[in-house]
Amino acid sequence: MKPIVELMDVVKEFPLGKVTVRALRGVSLQIGRGEFVAIAGPSGSGKTTLLNQVGCVDTPTRGTVRIDGQSTSELAESALTKLRLHKLGFIFQTFNLVPVLDLAQNVELPLLLKGGLTRGERDRRVREIVDQVGLTEQLGQRPNELSGGQRQRVAIARALVTGPNIVLADEPTANLDSATGEQILDLMERLNRDQETTFIFSTHDSRVMAHARRLVTLVDGKISSDEATEAAA
Amino acid sequence: MxxxxxxxxxxxxxxxxxxxxxxxxxxxxxxxxxxxxxxxxxxxxxxxxxxxxxxxVVHSLSGHLQVYSADGKDELAIFGDMTMGGADWGRIDDFAVIDEVISKVDNVEAVVPMGINTAYMTRGSDLERTLGRMREMVRAGQVADARALVPKVKRLVGLLDADLRNQLVIAGEDSAAELKEKLARAERAASDALWATFDSEPLSVLEFLDTRVAPLAGEGRVMFIRYVGTDLGRFAEHFDRLKVVRGEMVPDGRRGILINQKYADRVLKIAAARLLDDLAEAREASIPIEGTAELAAKARRLKTQGGAIELMLDPDDAEALALKLATLLGVETERNGEALDLGVLLELFLTVDDDNAIARHAFFYEQVAPLVDVYPFSVGDVVTIRAWTRNNALKAVNVRVWGTFVFEGLERSELTGAANLLDLMTFRELYGQMTATDRAELEAIRDEVGVEFVGRDNAEDALFGGGDSVEIDIGADDDFDAVAEADLKREKRTMAVSEEFDAEMNRKGLVLNAAIMLEDGDRIAESKAAIAAAAEAAGLKLKVVDWQEASGVxxxxxxxxxxxxxxxxxxxxxxxxxxxxxxxxxxxxxxxxxxxxxxxxxxxxxxxxxxxxxxxxxxxxxxxxxxxxxxxxxxxxxxxxxxxxxxxxxxxxxxxxxxxxxxxxxxxxxxxxxxxxxxxxxxxxxxxxxxxxxxxxxxxxxx
Structure with missing residues (x-):
């Protein structure tokens, strides 16, 4: 089967003052449909940079990133944005909900950006996904009325509402206590199974890694190991 | 969706x-x-x-548009400018031509001819006017009434006498002889010998006083006047703000002037009345007199106006007024056995402060005004207007004052209040437009009094270059008086007052500018262009300006x-x-x-x-x-x-x-x-x- 994400010899360099920081030093990686992958590694190992390449919010200095067969370096800004809208979902470390919108509106937002749906259809999809993350009762509440775990559930709902191929999560539990973090990971796992959506998340928490079925470890911008975990078994 | x-x-x-x-x-x-x-x-x-x-602007004087000659060096300023009437707006030689052309343009309601000028106006001295009244009475057979005015004449002559004596004191050797001769005339006028003949030969006594004594008193008050010469009938028809408040509209085909009520009240009225008006108005508005420099100065000036009032009073009235003033002021009419002087009483009366200004104003109009001439002339009087013609000649015309008017809603405005309305024929005459008869007549007057023609070219030499044949001082100069006398004596001059003319004469002839009233006042720009085009097509050299431009600043x-x-x-x-x-x-x-x-x-x-x-x-x-x-x-x-x-x-x-x-x-x-x-x-x-x-x-x- 063709991989949904394909990185070939990806190098990413940032100028930092006079020196150039090489965040990724030639990473090659293939991820298939429906995988549940953790990217691990110490701080500064290039986890987030790798995720940004996959998430099309950044393009490589050298090498190729292909999302569903499409090379990101060849796309214009607006095309990349469109790609993100249609094929990707994002879950952020700091949740990043729009503060002035309520829960339902935050979840509905990507559907509105995508367009082409009636109000009824949008409402149905929002209800469905909010029900799946277990927040039906909080539907009309604003982000500041929700707990951290609830906010991240909203973010997950927002990421999944358009039915993306890939969901990217950058340290999704870093700002949550461990129990809540567990719940979020359980939810992500469940959704991954039910919807066959590819999940790629970065973390440096070993308990989180334990949920992944495949663990890619980065050290100094290079993949040091790429292995199936016990959970995969 | x-x-x-x-x-x-x-x-x-x-x-x-x-x-x-x-x-x-x-x-x-x-x-x-x-x-x-x-x-x-x-x-x-x-x-x-x-x-x-x-x-x-539009409905008082300017109309929506104004036209004037393209030859004019200055820009038209309907409401006056800094040149005091000396502006050169060129002239339109025949109004009938432009009337013909412009009236045909679409949206034009009317074309009203105009000529604006500044001149001055005199109405004779008190003595002259009193003598005039007496002469009319005598002619009407009311000798007794005329006789009642004799004390007033004597008093005025007495003042003249005193004035001449004062002049004699300060005069040098060379003018002493002349003054003595004048004094002799004044003394004769005051003498019982002269007045003894009044009952038998009143007209010859008056003739002597009129021709030999009255001129000694000078011209009387000289008033600047700004007028708009126009076809008064047409003007009244299209400038609907015009409203006659006293007297009547100048009848069609008659000469005459309509005085602006505001001008009459602000300029013509005697100083005491004007000052009282101002002070009372300020008090009505609760503005303090003390502490407002301008008003305080007016109050000080008012105090000195008693003499002028006293001079205008008939002796009987003076006595009655003295009593009333004494009662009002609560003072004894006698002090130390001597009757209190009216002058003193008037000064006390005219000493106005914050508390009594309004009451004094009212008392003045109730008790004093009916006894004196608050205005220098009244409706029906004939005034002499003198203007410098374009040839620098001085032209005098007597016109009848038919009435006073206001521009409705603008009664208080001094801008529109400065404009008086004169018939077009008189305007043309004052402007210096001469008919052949006029010319011949002028020559005759020049010969008679020896005045030389002074044109622009030789004006400086003639006026300042040592030549002493021309002097233009008003009032004091004998040569000039001779002109005035010659004017007054000539039946043709006085005839101007009663002269009639027809509408066509009014229409044909010189104007300086013309006001155009439009049917639709919102289409000014469009009509302006249309009129300019029509004028050009007809070969007329005209400037067309809208009311904003015409009203200057x-x-x-x-x-x-x-x-x-x-x-x-x-x-x-x-x-x-x-x-x-x-x-x-x-x-x-x-x-x-x-x-x-x-x-x-x-x-x-x-x-x-x-x-x-x-x-x-x-x-x-x-x-x-x-x-x-x-x-x-x-x-x-x-x-x-x-x-x-x-x-x-x-x-x-x-x-x-x-x-x-x-x-x-x-x-x-x-x-x-x-x-x-x-x-x-x-x-x-x-x-x-x-x-x-x-x-x-x-x-x-x-x-």
Whole structure:
């Protein structure tokens, strides 16, 4: 089967003052449909940079990133944005909900950006996904009325509402206590199974890694190991 | 479908976001609201004022358009300029021609001929006038009535006598002889010997006094007068603000002058009456006399006016008045056994302060005014108008005062109040347009009195170059008096008063300018062009100007105020612009993560741009809308109560004692457009900055 994400010899360099920081030093990686992958590694190992390449919010200095067969370096800004809208979902470390919108509106937002749906259809999809993350009762509440775990559930709902191929999560539990973090990971796992959506998340928490079925470890911008975990078994 | 939903969401986000930043929204909103209010209020007021000025100018003197000769060196100024009538507006040699051409142009209601000039007017000395009255009485067989005036004549002669004696004291050797001769005439006039013959030969006594004594008293008061020579019938028909308040309109085909009531009250009235008017008016408005330098000076001047009043009183009246004044003032009529002098009483009476000004004013008009001539002449009198013709000759014409008038609604305005209305034939004569008979007659007068013709070319030599054949002093000079006497004695001159002419004579002939009334006053520019084209096609060299240009500085007043207002509004909106720009830039920086997130989850740059623009736009429309409504509300309220005109210039500007402004949809519409522009311009840069935020910003961890 063709991989949904394909990185070939990806190098990413940032100028930092006079020196150039090489965040990724030639990473090659293939991820298939429906995988549940953790990217691990110490701080500064290039986890987030790798995720940004996959998430099309950044393009490589050298090498190729292909999302569903499409090379990101060849796309214009607006095309990349469109790609993100249609094929990707994002879950952020700091949740990043729009503060002035309520829960339902935050979840509905990507559907509105995508367009082409009636109000009824949008409402149905929002209800469905909010029900799946277990927040039906909080539907009309604003982000500041929700707990951290609830906010991240909203973010997950927002990421999944358009039915993306890939969901990217950058340290999704870093700002949550461990129990809540567990719940979020359980939810992500469940959704991954039910919807066959590819999940790629970065973390440096070993308990989180334990949920992944495949663990890619980065050290100094290079993949040091790429292995199936016990959970995969 | 979802495009609309997206817009709905953006508006919703904008509202929520504005609510979330209440203080910022409030500050920016007040600024926009205030600016818009000022804009709506200001433009509505200005348009109302402009309309009012237009009504004042157009319907009092100028008409919608004015035409004058293209040969004129100066620009037409209907309401006067700095040249005191010396401006050169060229001339239109035959009004009938331009009337013919312009009347045919579409939208033209009427063409009214005009000629504006400044001249001076005399009405003889008190002595001369008293003698005149006596002569009329004698001719009417009322010798006894005439006799009653003898003490007054004696008193006036006595004053003349005293004046001559004073002159003799200070005069040098060479003029002493002349003065002594004059004094002899005055003494004879006062002598019992002369008056003893009055009953038997009243006319010869009066003749002597009239020709030999009265000239010694000089010309009497000289008054400057500005007049508009016009076809009075046509003028009255098309300038509907004209209203005759005393006397009657000059009948068609008759010569005559209509005096502006304002001019009569402000210029012609005796000083005591004018000063009392001013002081009483100030007190009605609760303005203190003491402490207002101008009023205090007037009060001081008023005190010295007793003598002038005393001179005008008949002896019987003087006695009666002295008693009334004594009662009013609560003083004894006798002091130390001597009767209190009327002069002293008048001075006490005219000593006005904050408390008694209004009462003294009333007493003056009830008790004093009927006994004296408050105005130098009354309706029906004949006055002499003297003007310098274009040839620098002095022309004198006697005209009858038919009445006084006001421009309705502008009664208090001194601008329109300065214009008097004269028949066109007299204007032409004073302008120096001469018929063949006039010319011959002038030659005869020149021969008779030995006055040389002084043209522009030799004026300097003749007037200042040692030649002593021409002197132009008024009053004092004998040569000049000779002209005046010659004038008065000639039956033809006095005939001018009763001379009649027909409408065609009025129409054919010289004017300086002409007012054009339009049927539709909103099509001024269009008609102006049409008239200019018609004039050119007919080969007429005419300048066509609209009422604003014709009224000189005055017409530009509204423009000046408008410029000031626009500058003020511009500054407010410029400040708003900077503040909005700054606060939106701050917002952009604060919301980098939010923007990055939106971009990451698939919002295009345009969405972010729209989000920011809409936010200011929504605020602008709400705050600006409220501001515009507030402004409109104020204008509507003012429109109901009216804005009072504080002074006479404002009466003119407001076209009445109160301005009732109106607000129109165009003011509100323009206000909204300005808000849109300001909102979009001020947010453009921050919004562009926001679109530059990279989606990667959403990935940065919490700092």
């Amino acid at each position: 979802s495009g609309f939903a997206r817009l709905q969401l953006l508006v919703y986000m904008a509202l929520r976001s504005l609510w979330a930043h209440k203080v910022k929204s409030l500050i920016v909103g007040s600024l926009i609201g205030f600016g818009t209010m000022l804009f709506v209020l200001g433009t509505a007021l200005l348009d109302s004022i402009e309309g009012a000025i237009e009504r004042s 005055l017409g530009q007043l509204a423009l000046v105020v408008r410029v000031i207002l626009y500058i003020a509004i511009f500054i407010i909106f410029a400040v708003a612009l900077v503040i909005i720009n700054n606060s939106m830039l701050m917002a952009t920086m604060e919301r980098v993560r939010e923007i990055g997130t939106l971009r990451a989850i698939g919002a295009q740059r345009g969405f972010v741009m729209a989000m920011f623009l809409l936010e200011t736009l929504v605020l602008g429309l709400i705050a600006g809308g409220l501001g515009a409504l507030a402004g409109a509300g104020i204008v509507i309220w003012l429109g109901n109560v009216g804005i009072p005109a504080q002074n006479e210039i404002m009466v003119f500007i407001f076209s009445g004692n109160r301005l009732f402004p109106t607000v129109g949809a165009e003011h509100l519409g323009l206000g909204v457009i300005i808000i849109l522009i300001v909102s979009l311009v001020s947010t453009w840069y921050p919004a562009r900055m926001a679109t530059r935020v990279e989606p990667i910003e959403a990935m940065r961890g919490a700092d």
